[in-house]
Amino acid sequence: xxxxxxxxxxxxxxxxxxxxxxxxxxxxxxxxxxxxxxxxxxxxxxxxxxxxxxxxxxxxxxxxxxxxxxxxxxxxxxxxxxxxxxxxxxxxxxxxxxxxxxxxxxxxxxxxxxxxxxxxxxxxxxxxxxxxxxxxxxxxxxxxxxxxxxxxxxxxxxxxxxxxxxxxxxxxxxxxxxxxxxxxxxxxxxxxxxxxxxxxxxxxxxxxxxxxxxxxxxxxxxxxxxxxxxxxxxxxxxxxxxxxxxxxxxxxxxxxxxxxxxxxxxxxxxxxxxxxxxxxxxxxxxxxxxxxxxxxxxxxxxxxxxxxxxxxxxxxxxxxxxxxxxxxxxxxxxxxxxxxxxxxxxxxxxxxxxxxxxxxxxxxxxxxxxxxxxxxxxxxxxxxxxxxxxxxxxxxxxxxxxxxxxxxxxxxxxxxxxxxxxxxxxxxxxxxxxxxxxxxxxxxxxxxxxxxxxxxxxxxxxxx
Numbered sequence: 103x104x105x106x107x108x109x110x111x112x113x114x115x116x117x118x119x120x121x122x123x124x125x126x127x128x129x130x131x132x133x134x135x136x137x138x139x140x141x142x143x144x145x146x147x148x149x150x151x152x153x154x155x156x157x158x159x160x161x162x163x164x165x166x167x168x169x170x171x172x173x174x175x176x177x178x179x180x181x182x183x184x185x186x187x188x189x190x191x192x193x194x195x196x197x198x199x200x201x202x203x204x205x206x207x208x209x210x211x212x213x214x215x216x217x218x219x220x221x222x223x224x225x226x227x228x229x230x231x232x233x234x235x236x237x238x239x240x241x242x243x244x245x246x247x248x249x250x251x252x253x254x255x256x257x258x259x260x261x262x263x264x265x266x267x268x269x270x271x272x273x274x275x276x277x278x279x280x281x282x283x284x285x286x287x288x289x290x291x292x293x294x295x296x297x298x299x300x301x302x303x304x305x306x307x308x309x310x311x312x313x314x315x316x317x318x319x320x321x322x323x324x325x326x327x328x329x330x331x332x333x334x335x336x337x338x339x340x341x342x343x344x345x346x347x348x349x350x351x352x353x354x355x356x357x358x359x360x361x362x363x364x365x366x367x368x369x370x371x372x373x374x375x376x377x378x379x380x381x382x383x384x385x386x387x388x389x390x391x392x393x394x395x396x397x398x399x400x401x402x403x404x405x406x407x408x409x410x411x412x413x414x415x416x417x418x419x420x421x422x423x424x425x426x427x428x429x430x431x432x433x434x435x436x437x438x439x440x441x442x443x444x445x446x447x448x449x450x451x452x453x454x455x456x457x458x459x460x461x462x463x464x465x466x467x468x469x470x471x472x473x474x475x476x477x478x479x480x481x482x483x484x485x486x487x488x489x490x491x492x493x494x495x496x497x498x499x500x501x502x503x504x505x506x507x508x509x510x511x512x513x514x515x516x517x518x519x520x521x522x523x524x525x526x527x528x529x530x531x532x533x534x535x536x537x538x539x540x541x542x543x544x545x546x547x548x549x550x551x552x553x554x555x556x557x558x559x560x561x562x563x564x565x566x
Contacts, residue, residue: 111296115289123281131274138266146259150188150235151220153181154252157190161248163241168194168248170201177201186258189229194248205229206251208236217247224256231256295320299327311338359396365389415461415542422495423453425462426486429469433477442482444473449486449497456490460543460564468539468547469497471532472560476501481557495564502557511549533560540564 157180160172170192172180181188191202199205209223217240225232232253240247299319313331316324369385430446437444458465469486476484480501489496506514513519515537537547545564551557 112289112293115293116285119285119289120282123285124278127274127278131270135267135270138270139263142262142266143259146233146262147222147235150222150233150252150254151237153188153190154220154235154237154250156180157192157252158237158239158250161192161239161250163244163246167246168192168200168239168241172201174201174203178203181252183254183258185261186255188252188254189232190250190252192248192250195246200248202251206232206234206253208249208251212236212238212249225253229253233259296323299323311335311341362389362392362396365392415464417460418462419457419459420462422456422458422488423450425466425469426450426453429466429473429486433473437477437484440477442477442484444484444486446486449488452488452490456495458495458564458566464539464543465564468536468543468562469499471536472499472562475499475532475536475560476503476558479503490566493566495566496561497564498559498561500555500557500559506549506551506558508551511551514549515547536560536562 157172157177160177160180161168161170163169170177177190181190189203189206191206192200193202194200206225207227209221212221215221215236215238217238219237221236221238223234223236225234233256234251234253236249236251238247238249295318299314303314311334313334314327316327316331319327365385365388369381369389372379372382372385426446426449430444433444473484473486476499480503483502485500487498487500489498514533516534518531533547540547540562543564545562548561548563550559550561
């Protein structure tokens with residue numbers, strides 16, 4: 103299943119970058135806003151604490167207890183803030199207010215607060231929403247203590263938060279107006295080489311299967327273009343093979359078909375001249391022979407075409423000796439009718455009950471072609487032999503025919519090649535078909551000639 107949608111690559115890149123930028127920009131802006139707000143809160147709390155400490159300097163102790171020495175005007179001056187008027191009070195341990203202009207309550211658990219350590223908390227009462235700090239002061243060598251409590255409105259802090267938000271978010275929004283067009287332009291520039299490759303390929307003619315040059319291809323696309331070039335090369339080879347096959351097939355079929363037409367025309371003329379006369383037996387014999395050659399040629403051409411287009415085959419396990427015996431039964435009458443002989447006894451003795459795992463039909467096709475080749479072009483004796491090795495088996499077809507020149511061995515495996523002074527009406531496809539079919543079975547075909555062997559020996563090497 104294809105998990106990728108057929109969409110524009112540019113569109114996908116733009117959307118991806120925009121979402122990434124929006125997410126990262128939003129996260130960075132929120133973090134910056136939170137950090138700036140937190141820093142501002144810490145700074146304001148520090149100023150609020152300093153106000154409380156300034157008031158604490160006005161407290162002294164006498165025989166009657168704590169006394170707030172500053173008058174109301176001086177106290178207000180010590181905590182003056184033009185943006186957010188502050189309120190304060192000083193109370194003793196009994197809750198008696200010693201000074202101040204507000205009634206500020208302490209939070210629960212304040213009795214456990216250490217002396218001199220500021221206690222910050224928020225208070226929402228009839229005065230308003232306040233930020234409050236309380237500092238506990240104790241008398242030395244005594245358990246008496248007082249609280250200095252200072253509160254200020256949250257309005258100043260809220261105003262600063264709004265100003266920070268405007269200072270941070272507005273530039274980010276303005277930056278988006280600049281970033282998005284730059285993203286479009288950058289992606290378009292980055293994809294320009296891909297568009298150039300597309301344009302170059304689209305301008306090609308239908309017969310232009312040459313490789314796409316990799317010099318101007320970006321590194322990210324070189325793997326893809328290399329695979330395309332490999333496909334183009336294989337397509338070139340396939341088309342060349344098809345054209346060569348069609349040309350060779352037409353060339354090979356032209357002569358026998360022309361002969362058949364001449365024979366048929368001659369038979370028609372004879373019949374028209376003497377309708378009641380029996381058909382010319384010589385013409386009929388020639389016509390039968392020509393049609394047999396055409397039938398064999400077409401069969402071998404189809405076999406050759408199929409052998410070059412197959413990538414995988416089905417395999418079964420079978421007794422190799424049984425296949426050899428079936429071939430012997432088939433070829434015995436043919437050899438005896440030509441005063442020739444085929445020997446397989448030693449081969450059967452070597453094989454015994456040996457089982458081979460491969461494609462039985464294709465193996466029969468190979469051996470049939472080799473025996474047919476030996477029957478037509480070899481001597482009076484054809485021998486099948488077998489050599490069993492550890493993981494392989496060698497099947498050999500030996501004939502005692504005329505000597506083969508070493509230079510012709512490679513040509514013998516070329517389609518439609520036939521040696522000199524060959525009287526048999528073959529088409530030169532038996533050995534090429536056997537070689538290609540053997541390769542399908544993961545085997546190899548080789549040819550040995552004199553003086554290594556007594557004639558011509560063709561060996562197929564197959565895995566067990």
